[in-house]
Amino acid sequence: MPITAPQPASDDIRPPRARRTGTRPGLRALGTLALATAVLVATAACGSSGSGSADGAGAAGGGAPVDGGTLRFAAEVEPDCLDPAVSPADVTGVVDRNVFDSLVRLDSAGTFHPWLATSWEVSPDGLTYTFHLRTDVLFHDGTKLDAAAVKATLEHAVDPATKSLYAGGLLEGFAGADAPDPATAVIRLTKPRAALLQALSTPYLGIQSPKSLADNAADLCRKPVGSGPFSFVSWEKSTSVTLKRNPGYAWAPEGAAHTGAAHLEKLVFQIVPEESVRQGQLRSGQIEIAGNAAPARIADLKGTKGFQVLQQEAPGQVYGLFLNPVAGVLADERVRTALARSLQLDALVKSVYHDTRHRAQGPLGPGTVFYDKSVEGVLGYDPAGAGKLLDEAGWTGRDADGYRTKDGKRLTVVWPTSAYLARDNRDLLAQGVQADAKKAGIELQYLNQDPGTFAKTAVGGTADVLGFSFVRPEADILRHYFGSASTADKGGSNLFRISDPQLDGWLDQGASSSDPAVRGRAYAQAQKYVVDHVLEIPLYVPVTALGASSRVHGVGFDAAAFPQFYDAWLAAR
Amino acid sequence: MKGLPPPAGGLALLRHWVVRRLALAVVVVLGAASAAFAGLWLAPGDPVQLIVGSHEVTPEVAARVRDDLGLDEPLVVQYGRFLGRLLSGDLGHSYQASRPVADVLGDQAAATVELALAGFLLALLGAVLLAVATAGRRPWLRRASSAVELVLGSTPAFWAGIVLLTLFSFRWQLFPAVDGGGLDGLVLPAVTLALPMLGVFAQVLRESMERSLEEPYALSARARGSGETALRLRHSLRHTLVPLLTLSGWTVGSLLSGAVVVETVFSRQGIGRITASAISARDLPVVTGVVVVSAVVFTVVNLLVDVGYAIADPRLKESLR
Numbered sequence: 001m002p003i004t005a006p007q008p009a010s011d012d013i014r015p016p017r018a019r020r021t022g023t024r025p026g027l028r029a030l031g032t033l034a035l036a037t038a039v040l041v042a043t044a045a046c047g048s049s050g051s052g053s054a055d056g057a058g059a060a061g062g063g064a065p066v067d068g069g070t071l072r073f074a075a076e077v078e079p080d081c082l083d084p085a086v087s088p089a090d091v092t093g094v095v096d097r098n099v100f101d102s103l104v105r106l107d108s109a110g111t112f113h114p115w116l117a118t119s120w121e122v123s124p125d126g127l128t129y130t131f132h133l134r135t136d137v138l139f140h141d142g143t144k145l146d147a148a149a150v151k152a153t154l155e156h157a158v159d160p161a162t163k164s165l166y167a168g169g170l171l172e173g174f175a176g177a178d179a180p181d182p183a184t185a186v187i188r189l190t191k192p193r194a195a196l197l198q199a200l201s202t203p204y205l206g207i208q209s210p211k212s213l214a215d216n217a218a219d220l221c222r223k224p225v226g227s228g229p230f231s232f233v234s235w236e237k238s239t240s241v242t243l244k245r246n247p248g249y250a251w252a253p254e255g256a257a258h259t260g261a262a263h264l265e266k267l268v269f270q271i272v273p274e275e276s277v278r279q280g281q282l283r284s285g286q287i288e289i290a291g292n293a294a295p296a297r298i299a300d301l302k303g304t305k306g307f308q309v310l311q312q313e314a315p316g317q318v319y320g321l322f323l324n325p326v327a328g329v330l331a332d333e334r335v336r337t338a339l340a341r342s343l344q345l346d347a348l349v350k351s352v353y354h355d356t357r358h359r360a361q362g363p364l365g366p367g368t369v370f371y372d373k374s375v376e377g378v379l380g381y382d383p384a385g386a387g388k389l390l391d392e393a394g395w396t397g398r399d400a401d402g403y404r405t406k407d408g409k410r411l412t413v414v415w416p417t418s419a420y421l422a423r424d425n426r427d428l429l430a431q432g433v434q435a436d437a438k439k440a441g442i443e444l445q446y447l448n449q450d451p452g453t454f455a456k457t458a459v460g461g462t463a464d465v466l467g468f469s470f471v472r473p474e475a476d477i478l479r480h481y482f483g484s485a486s487t488a489d490k491g492g493s494n495l496f497r498i499s500d501p502q503l504d505g506w507l508d509q510g511a512s513s514s515d516p517a518v519r520g521r522a523y524a525q526a527q528k529y530v531v532d533h534v535l536e537i538p539l540y541v542p543v544t545a546l547g548a549s550s551r552v553h554g555v556g557f558d559a560a561a562f563p564q565f566y567d568a569w570l571a572a573r
Numbered sequence: 574m575k576g577l578p579p580p581a582g583g584l585a586l587l588r589h590w591v592v593r594r595l596a597l598a599v600v601v602v603l604g605a606a607s608a609a610f611a612g613l614w615l616a617p618g619d620p621v622q623l624i625v626g627s628h629e630v631t632p633e634v635a636a637r638v639r640d641d642l643g644l645d646e647p648l649v650v651q652y653g654r655f656l657g658r659l660l661s662g663d664l665g666h667s668y669q670a671s672r673p674v675a676d677v678l679g680d681q682a683a684a685t686v687e688l689a690l691a692g693f694l695l696a697l698l699g700a701v702l703l704a705v706a707t708a709g710r711r712p713w714l715r716r717a718s719s720a721v722e723l724v725l726g727s728t729p730a731f732w733a734g735i736v737l738l739t740l741f742s743f744r745w746q747l748f749p750a751v752d753g754g755g756l757d758g759l760v761l762p763a764v765t766l767a768l769p770m771l772g773v774f775a776q777v778l779r780e781s782m783e784r785s786l787e788e789p790y791a792l793s794a795r796a797r798g799s800g801e802t803a804l805r806l807r808h809s810l811r812h813t814l815v816p817l818l819t820l821s822g823w824t825v826g827s828l829l830s831g832a833v834v835v836e837t838v839f840s841r842q843g844i845g846r847i848t849a850s851a852i853s854a855r856d857l858p859v860v861t862g863v864v865v866v867s868a869v870v871f872t873v874v875n876l877l878v879d880v881g882y883a884i885a886d887p888r889l890k891e892s893l894r
């Protein structure tokens with residue numbers, strides 16, 4: 001359910017689970033106050049703020065890479081489990097990407113590159129994938145990579161005993177894996193699944209040592225063994241995860257900036273829940289990268305000498321308001337359209353996010369393969385048009401508070417939410433949306449509920465509006481929110497139980513066709529349909545934003561906008 | 574026991590009383606555990622949904638979780654099972670860490686005990702110094718100290734922690750923001766935990782010291798020519814510390830709850846951190862485990878304090894019945 005963990009592969013290094021503590025919003029507000037002090041002090045301590053540093057400067061040049069050193073990354077959230085097959089958390093993906101290699105690598109343009117598999121074929125019916133594996137790959141425990149390892153990894157992910165919260169679901173339609181010979185792994189599907197390669201490219205399906213899977217079964221969460229450029233050293237609960245360079249690494253994916261072992265000697269992920277503490281650590285040189293830089297901090301960091309901001313827009317389902325087209329006042333498309341047209345989203349997103357996020361135009365982020373530009377401008381601000389639509393829909397009366405009424409009933413739209421969803425300034429954004437809606441005479445009730453009540457409301461399909469996002473570099477994510485087979489009871493997020501044969505047709509075609517042209521056309525129509533019929537009001541495109549010392553170079557982002565450390569290096573102080 | 578004549582002899586009386594208190598303690602612990610059970614199992618929403626979280630989970634996995642937690646059973650059966658396990662000392666299995674809860678808490682206990690002890694000792698030391706320095710002295714000094722204590726006592730640990738970090742770690746870089754394992758990493762967290770407690774302790778101690786300075790023994794010490802500070806340290810302090818015993822329940826409570834905040838701000842290991850993450854992840858067995866362990870600690874401390882009182886102060890013997 002997205003209700004509780006909206007973003008297994010979500011927009012930042014901040015998985016859902018740790019966002020559910022009741023105390024946190026309060027702490028957070030205080031932290032912001034304290035941060036003002038922290039930043040003032042730190043800025044003064046850092047001396048003059050000179051030339052700004054460019055975004056992604058770390059990725060581009062900075063001289064010849066230097067080997068050695070320890071990169072300390074302060075993550076907001078602790079991984080729940082380091083077995084990638086189990087955990088749905090972003091932070092697990094970010095950490096495990098260094099420990100596990102995948103069969104294939106997906107670049108942000110949507111192209112797949114060889115990694116542990118040197119080549120692969122798909123059968124004409126789309127049901128059988130054959131991977132030809134490298135034969136020179138060793139896991140950190142000395143085991144050799146072979147087809148049996150691939151088979152064991154995938155079977156581990158789908159085994160109900162693993163209780164996978166994400167990876168298992170990625171393997172939708174998995175019928176089995178075979179190892180006809182050590183260098184050939186075959187995956188069989190029950191139905192064609194165009195998104196399979198993308199699923200296999202994620203760290204969540206990184207290939208694990210079969211020896212570790214067999215011997216270590218009870219302890220996989222705390223002892224990840226893969227073949228990646230870094231090997232696992234230790235996990236100090238609540239404090240840090242330490243990885244060290246794998247000196248024998250010689251199987252970098254195609255498209256990496258270098259080959260051979262990683263530049264960094266050590267990679268330490270500290271768990272620092274408080275944003276103000278992460279920023280303070282960064283500015284005082286106690287860490288090199290601070291995860292989840294708040295929008296307000298980004299401009300500060302950019303303007304401070306010695307620091308940079310590394311950021312990347314995330315692909316997948318943007319943060320948007322899903323409107324209930326099945327029941328309630330929003331079942332009337334005119335009311336949905338009126339709501340969308342009464343929002344001044346350009347200005348709102350700009351001010352709430354200090355110019356660090358883009359307004360979303362369609363359900364998919366522009367970085368997603370098969371994003372279709374035809375959605376742009378469809379849901380523009382038009383208060384007059386909105387008023388006309390509401391009149392047509394019969395909401396012609398006005399009550400004492402200025403809200404529209406019909407038959408004496410106020411036009412009220414209910415948007416339940418829960419504290420853990422309020423990250424990334426989403427509360428502020430909601431207030432802006434509420435204010436704009438009020439101008440149009442629509443009462444938008446933004447109701448904060450405890451997670452249990454919220455889950456019940458959301459799954460019950462009784463809400464008018466729900467706000468979610470889901471980062472995944474695959475347009476198939478649309479099916480998850482709008483496909484009629486993706487209702488809550490089937491593990492999907494189509495919480496309003498939308499059942500639209502036309503939409504289903506495109507989404508199923510996109511999910512099953514292996515022809516990119518066919519998929520592109522299908523997804524273009526689906527995206528257009530979603531905005532034309534206002535099944536969703538897209539709000540903004542999530543961003544991964546890291547505050548970093550300018551000593552950091554070579555940190556890139558993968559297709560899901562997760563930071564990558566294989567090519568990373570640290571310049572001398 | 575009602576109706577029976579009280580056993581003769583002080584020791585027998587004490588034993589009788591301790592047994593009764595122990596029985597009560599068991600009831601208290603069971604009550605706390607039941608409240609935790611009720612609070613978490615009966616909270617709105619399907620626990621499986623909350624635990625599983627991720628939306629790509631297959632119905633088979635959800636069924637597995639439900640089965641693991643025994644959620645298919647009627648509530649009464651679940652509750653009975655829960656109590657049965659608890660009575661046999663089994664705190665259950667952490668869903669999040671996939672380990673026994675006892676192990677999870679055991680691993681983290683040392684860090685919290687270290688922090689709590691350091692914080693407590695700092696608070697005690699600071700409060701004693703303040704009390705000795707200000708009790709019965711010039712009114713302005715007393716007022717100033719009292720004002721500072723009030724501020725300390727009402728400053729949220731979170732705020733204090735961030736300010737300390739900002740100054741001592743980020744600005745002057747004297748201490749690390751995140752514990753690297755050394756003793757220097759303990760300083761700021763312990764101070765943060767100690768400050769609010771110091772404020773309260775100092776108020777209590779000063780009151781109590783002022784009262785004790787008016788006792789006859791103080792007068793006789795003065796008459797013997799004892800200096801004021803020596804009098805405070807050698808004679809008055811021992812009496813003064815007794816009211817702190819009364820506060821011990823509150824102290825344990827603030828140490829435990831303070832640990833949640835301090836461990837989060839300073840990214841430390843510990844029971845507090847585990848509690849916070851278990852609540853957020855709805856790791857029900859861990860949450861109940863923490864509740865049970867805290868209830869046990871509370872009860873034991875209170876029991877010891879009461880016994881200590883009874884032994885220390887003969888006047889309280891009467892109340893033992």
